[in-house]
Amino acid sequence: MALMPIADGLFEVADGVAHLIGGRRKSDGRMVFPLPTGSEGGHYEAVRLSSEGRLWSFTIQRFRPKSPPYAGADDDSSFRPYALGYVELPGEVIVESRIETDDFAALKIGAPMRLKLLPFRKAEGDVLAYAFEPVK
Amino acid sequence: MTNVHIVGAGIHAFGRHDDKSGLDQGVFAARAALADVGLKWGDMQFGFGGSSAAGNADAVLPRLGLTGIQFVNVANGCATGGSALLAGYWAIKSGEFDMGMVVGFDKHPRGAFNPEPADWGLPSWYGDIGLMLTTQFFGNKINRYMGLHGISATTFGRVAEKAFENGVRTPHAWRREAIGLNAIMNSRMISDPLTQYMFCSPAEGGAALILASDRKMRELGLTGPKVRGAAVRTRVNGSFEVFSPSLDVERGPSPTQLASKAAYDMAGVGPSDIDVAQLQDTESGAEIMHMAENGFCADGEQEQLLEAGATRLGGKLPVNTDGGCLACGEPIGASGLRQVYENVQQLRGRAEGRQVEGARLGYSQVYGAPGLSGVVILES
Numbered sequence: 001m002a003l004m005p006i007a008d009g010l011f012e013v014a015d016g017v018a019h020l021i022g023g024r025r026k027s028d029g030r031m032v033f034p035l036p037t038g039s040e041g042g043h044y045e046a047v048r049l050s051s052e053g054r055l056w057s058f059t060i061q062r063f064r065p066k067s068p069p070y071a072g073a074d075d076d077s078s079f080r081p082y083a084l085g086y087v088e089l090p091g092e093v094i095v096e097s098r099i100e101t102d103d104f105a106a107l108k109i110g111a112p113m114r115l116k117l118l119p120f121r122k123a124e125g126d127v128l129a130y131a132f133e134p135v136k
Numbered sequence: 137m138t139n140v141h142i143v144g145a146g147i148h149a150f151g152r153h154d155d156k157s158g159l160d161q162g163v164f165a166a167r168a169a170l171a172d173v174g175l176k177w178g179d180m181q182f183g184f185g186g187s188s189a190a191g192n193a194d195a196v197l198p199r200l201g202l203t204g205i206q207f208v209n210v211a212n213g214c215a216t217g218g219s220a221l222l223a224g225y226w227a228i229k230s231g232e233f234d235m236g237m238v239v240g241f242d243k244h245p246r247g248a249f250n251p252e253p254a255d256w257g258l259p260s261w262y263g264d265i266g267l268m269l270t271t272q273f274f275g276n277k278i279n280r281y282m283g284l285h286g287i288s289a290t291t292f293g294r295v296a297e298k299a300f301e302n303g304v305r306t307p308h309a310w311r312r313e314a315i316g317l318n319a320i321m322n323s324r325m326i327s328d329p330l331t332q333y334m335f336c337s338p339a340e341g342g343a344a345l346i347l348a349s350d351r352k353m354r355e356l357g358l359t360g361p362k363v364r365g366a367a368v369r370t371r372v373n374g375s376f377e378v379f380s381p382s383l384d385v386e387r388g389p390s391p392t393q394l395a396s397k398a399a400y401d402m403a404g405v406g407p408s409d410i411d412v413a414q415l416q417d418t419e420s421g422a423e424i425m426h427m428a429e430n431g432f433c434a435d436g437e438q439e440q441l442l443e444a445g446a447t448r449l450g451g452k453l454p455v456n457t458d459g460g461c462l463a464c465g466e467p468i469g470a471s472g473l474r475q476v477y478e479n480v481q482q483l484r485g486r487a488e489g490r491q492v493e494g495a496r497l498g499y500s501q502v503y504g505a506p507g508l509s510g511v512v513i514l515e516s
Binding site: 006032033034037056057058059061066068069070071084086090092093096098120122 | 251253259263265272276280284324325326327328382383384
């Protein structure tokens with residue numbers, strides 16, 4: 001059974017390739033991610049963002065974040081550190097993301113990254129989330 | 137137009153005080169400022185006060201005296217104290233008032249701040265997947281800066297080592313024991329490359345300043361450093377701030393760079409004129425980046441400057457002479473006023489044990505969420 005996305009309108013798959021959905025502000029063309037919703041949404045048009053970019057910066061989350069807001073199903077003993085950072089999508093916008101890798105030492109600013117959709121384990125069950133991973 | 141002087145300053149030691157509320161500490165600082173200059177609360181014509189997590193600042197009034205004066209609560213994120221000072225500065229500069237007090241205090245729960253996405257206009261998934269942590273922002277920002285400008289992790293260790301050394305010499309500091317470079321480098325990794333001892337902690341404390349016009353100061357036979365420049369600026373497109381799911385590809389200046397330039401322009405001085413500086417050091421990397429953002433060096437020069445001890449007491453430009461946020465902790469409502477309090481002590485030659493000899497121009501910069509910075513330049 002297909003997983004429910006962690007939020008509506010965050011990403012989509014076209015021709016088998018995953019894309020984040022950003023927004024371009026109609027008044028000045030400024031690009032943002034995610035696409036604003038609700039009353040602010042009318043000021044933006046949806047943009048299917050590039051699925052590949054380069055690592056702009058990164059860090060490693062070494063301890064389990066507080067819940068709330070963190071909703072991971074893990075606890076302090078099962079928590080595993082994860083990488084996160086920013087990926088520059090050329091000519092579009094720099095997006096924040098978890099970085100899917102166990103090889104933290106290999107992460108380098110400027111390295112090519114590709115979007116993937118993957119399950120995120122919440123206490124109440126898995127949902128579909130996004131991350132970037134190094135292009136091998 | 138009149139000049140504005142800081143004629144009195146008081147502080148309640150920062151740290152953890154289980155037997156006192158934040159308000160208790162604010163009132164203590166206010167009374168200390170009045171005693172510093174031999175005035176009474178009834179002499180004050182206005183008050184501006186700030187507290188982020190310890191209730192309404194104007195709750196000081198029943199304790200200090202219900203004299204009917206204008207008192208305004210200030211809330212402006214991490215620059216709350218700095219913004220209260222700026223409001224008091226304008227009140228006198230405009231000619232509306234001759235003398236008044238700014239006061240800030242706070243008392244935060246232990247441990248890292250625990251923000252909710254909705255309070256920041258962010259969707260809940262952002263917190264769900266583990267991106268809603270201030271520590272990650274600091275790690276991301278300094279990691280990129282290291283990569284671009286060739287700064288090593290050891291330099292961040294040196295910043296913390298200096299902070300704790302200065303804290304030993306400062307009565308109002310929280311952390312008053314020296315911690316060696318190795319212990320700092322080997323403490324628990326929080327968000328790479330920053331370790332536990334490279335981060336400041338939320339804390340408690342209070343600080344208060346009494347501001348007066350030239351005329352009032354002379355009339356009362358008082359003295360005090362002159363405010364040469366004061367400015368608060370907020371983020372622009374292209375700035376990198378906490379809790380940003382996206383950033384502009386085209387990069388822009390930081391709010392600190394904007395506030396710094398505005399304050400230098402007002403003061404008619406430049407970075408090379410400054411004798412002592414208090415710079416926002418939420419973590420070690422922030423002090424390094426803020427050295428450049430405030431014009432004290434070029435990007436990348438910090439590596440050699442720290443190795444040479446340029447920012448230690450006795451160095452070319454002592455930075456965070458009271459140990460900064462790293463040694464004092466960060467009670468948001470009081471933090472920016474603590475910096476100014478420390479500069480007042482330095483410029484009055486009262487910073488016993490940590491005095492920068494002959495200091496004439498003191499610079500302070502407070503920075504934080506959601507992306508704003510406040511700079512004050514004082515002259516003795």
